Amino acid sequence: MSVKECGHHSSQRRNLLRLILGATAAFVLLILLTIFLIWVILRPTKPRFTLQDATLYAFNLSTPTPNTLTLTMQVTLSSHNPNARVGVYYHALHVYASYRSQQISLATALPDTYQGHRDFAVWSPFLFGNVVPVSPFVLSSLQQDQSAAGAVLVNVKVNGRVKWKVGSWVSGRYHIYVNCPAYISFAGDRSIAAGGLVASPVKFRLLQSCSVDV
Known part of the structure; x- marks a missing residue:
């Protein structure tokens, strides 16, 4: 084989390699563009949570142990999927109550749920906290809230995963964090006992929108 023929074959191989590399790059770009367009068109909107109501059975501070809180309440939470073409799977959701950034109840597990297009889901968990240790400033904060507004702000929070x-x-799976403010009023049925607030069972209709982070 002559030098000229050898150079010709080498040039053909280089051209073929360039063609293969160009085709591969174009194919990868096409796939990425398709994924990007699908994401832009079908980009999911995060679910919308609402705290519909709360029934308070006990909210007792410092009984019998100082700087502890006993809480029993039931809440009704609803979630709306606003997406017309995207469903939502909820996994390992846990709900708990918080006051002044301190968790005051055990985390209650919610069942795994699939939410179809523009569908709703409703949960009604009980939240329990029996003689939960709290910081000393919580007592004075509760007394200030009662004297100033006759109510306390309890945050109902949800942590879990969505797909x-x-x-x-x-x-x-993506992490989801929900925060629902609930103003619990003791007006008309409240007292100071053992340094804390005591309330009879009462139901509050809240219809409070919640903040949602995904």
């Missing part, structure tokens, strides 16, 4: 479903495709 998005588009057709048969299901995404990976």
Whole structure:
């Protein structure tokens, strides 16, 4: 084989390699563009949570142990999926009550739930906290809230995971954090006992929108 023929074959191989690399790059770019367009068109909107009501059975501070809180309440939470083409899977959701950034109840597990397009889900968990240790300033904060407004702000919080479903495709898990403020009033039925607030069972209709982070 002559030098000229050898150079010709080498040039052909280089051209073929460039063609293969160009085709591969174009294919990868096409896939990435398709994924990007699907994400832009079907980009999921985070669910909307609402705290519908809360029934308070006990909210007792420092009985019998100082700087402890006993809480029993039931809440009704609803979630709305606003997406027309995206479903939502809820996994390992836990709900608990918080006051002044301190958790005051055990975390109650919610059942795993699938929420279809523009669908609603409703949960009514009980929240329990029996003689939960709290910081000393909580007592004075409760007394200030009672004297100033006759109510306390209890935050109902939800932590868990969500997955998005588009057709048969299901995404990976994303963390979801929900915070629902609930103003619990003791007006008309309140007293100071053992340094804390005591309330009879009473139901509060709240219809309070919650903040949601995904």
